[in-house]
Amino acid sequence: MRSNSTRMPVRIIDTTLRDGEQAPGVAFRTREKIAILRLLDSAGVDEMEVGIPAMGLAACDEIRDLVALNPDCLLTSWCRALEADIELAAGCGTGGVHISFPVSPILLGAMNKGKDWVLSQLDALVPRALGRFPMVSVGAQDAFRAPTGFLREFVRRASRCGAHRIRLADTVGLARPSQVADTVRDLTGMAGQTALEFHGHNDLGMATANTVTAIEAGIPAVSVTVNGIGERAGNAPLEQVVMAARTLEDRTIGVSSKKLVRICRFVSRITHRPIAVDRPITGEAVFSHESGIHCAAILKDPNTYQPFSPEILGRKPAQLVIGRHSGSTVLKHVMEMAGVTLDDEKTAQLLSVMRIHSLKNRSVISNDELVHLYRHHLPGPSKMGAIQNKKPHP
Known part of the structure; x- marks a missing residue:
């Protein structure tokens, strides 16, 4: 340059x-x-x-x-x-x-x-x-x-x-x-x-x-x-x-x-003209990532799926949000930050529960909500089966 x-x-x-x-x-x-x-x-x-x-x-x-x-x-x-x-x-x-x-x-x-x-x-x-x-x-x-x-x-x-x-x-x-x-x-x-x-x-x-x-x-x-x-x-x-x-x-x-x-x-x-959440540069969500592929890559290198660092604008680092399109890597990462280490089976179970919950509510899930889902739904296999069999509202 x-x-x-x-x-x-x-x-x-x-x-x-x-x-x-x-x-x-x-x-x-x-x-x-x-x-x-x-x-x-x-x-x-x-x-x-x-x-x-x-x-x-x-x-x-x-x-x-x-x-x-x-x-x-x-x-x-x-x-x-x-x-x-x-x-x-x-x-x-x-x-x-x-x-x-x-x-x-x-x-x-x-x-x-x-x-x-x-x-x-x-x-x-x-x-x-x-x-x-x-x-x-x-x-x-x-x-x-x-x-x-x-x-x-x-x-x-x-x-x-x-x-x-x-x-x-x-x-x-x-x-x-x-x-x-x-x-x-x-x-x-x-x-x-x-x-x-x-x-x-x-x-x-x-x-x-x-x-x-x-x-x-x-x-x-x-x-x-x-x-x-x-x-x-x-x-x-x-x-x-x-x-x-x-x-x-x-x-x-x-x-x-x-x-x-x-x-x-x-x-x-x-x-009185609100900034759209996906407005380039200034939108609230333009440095938020949900896709499993994107989040997994950003955990290794923030530059993979961002044109530049949000810190250049004085903004907070990239936010990895949990939602229907999230993958296992980000779930393991969030749970580890909460002090819980998941094996592959538990990760798959939590991923299924999380996706059903996200689709039902048409929203992303906070880190605290993810921990709550884990504690509420994963301990007993009977509860897990009930969650998996429940269909989301259209």
């Missing part, structure tokens, strides 16, 4: 407080925004998009409150391609601004704009923003439904205007990984010294895959949200992108993996 000094850094731009809050029913109080900012800043997120000044005085006041915290990460405001929006953002004091331009025919039609308008606004607004902000980003909204020729011209023009970064937004989540890779490689040369960024939505369940593909293709910046919250099916989840990008040998990420679970659980609680 390459050393960190030779690996390309990937800039993580969190937009939980902007795009994430656009999820239906999600509305953060100011104190919650402050808490999220502090958590993400302490975790090492490089940049945060913290609001839309054009939403009004209350939004501007909130942005100023966040700026006053003086975090280590760069804070940016999101603007439409309008001079008035940029002026409002300048009054909020963020170190950066993002200016979003529609580039697909369907969005241009809906906004009653044309390609010439987009290019003329680029020429007018980027220099103006550069006079007010240390960092100026421009966005190609709905980039993956835009004509290739126009998208190339947009990137070339934005670079010539002096934009620091160009966001390629998969606004409705229709892009495929192969398309993302081809687009990033095609546009990288045209961007010159201007960095590219990928912003993915999850409508087809590919936001993480598309984002990691963009990183593999050489893009140096990606935008994400905590738990993937956002419009419709949401955005690329911070926690998934960070952990997936860590598997790439030639990339490096500055976000602390040990702080991800706490951040995700906090945002889950305040948005």
Whole structure:
């Protein structure tokens, strides 16, 4: 594996407080925004998009409150391609601004704009923003439904205007990984010294895959949200992108993996959006194992059936749970921890009792319950026969 000094850094731009809050029913109080900012800043997120000044005085006041915290990460405001929006953002004091331009025919039609308008606004607004902000980003909204020729011209023009970064937004989540890779490689040369960024939505369940593909293709910046919250099916989840990008040998990420679970659980609680037990990275059950084959292997080497150690996330070691699919190895292991050594015959008997009990209750069995089953059912052969002959309820 390459050393960190030779690996390309990937800039993580969190937009939980902007795009994430656009999820239906999600509305953060100011104190919650402050808490999220502090958590993400302490975790090492490089940049945060913290609001839309054009939403009004209350939004501007909130942005100023966040700026006053003086975090280590760069804070940016999101603007439409309008001079008035940029002026409002300048009054909020963020170190950066993002200016979003529609580039697909369907969005241009809906906004009653044309390609010439987009290019003329680029020429007018980027220099103006550069006079007010240390960092100026421009966005190609709905980039993956835009004509290739126009998208190339947009990137070339934005670079010539002096934009620091160009966001390629998969606004409705229709892009495929192969398309993302081809687009990033095609546009990288045209961007010159201007960095590219990928912003993915999850409508087809590919936001993480598309984002990691963009990183593999050489893009140096990606935008994400905590738990993937956002419009419709949401955005690329911070926690998934960070952990997936860590598997790439030639990339490096500055976000602390040990702080991800706490951040995700906090945002889950305040948005009233529970984390599914099998949710990648943060779900309660993603480091739990029941299969007999898996448990037997993990007792020998935890890496056999896990992509990485749960301790990397600050979580407890892998949990071996007992259920219908458990095998003899894990039963012997649990009983030995309880001070009981089972021979093969007793193990087979206990395995049969346990599987009947698990199927009947449609649940896993705790270690204490397993010991109770052993003590209650195994001493007498007549009881054992009664248990084996009893059929579970359908």
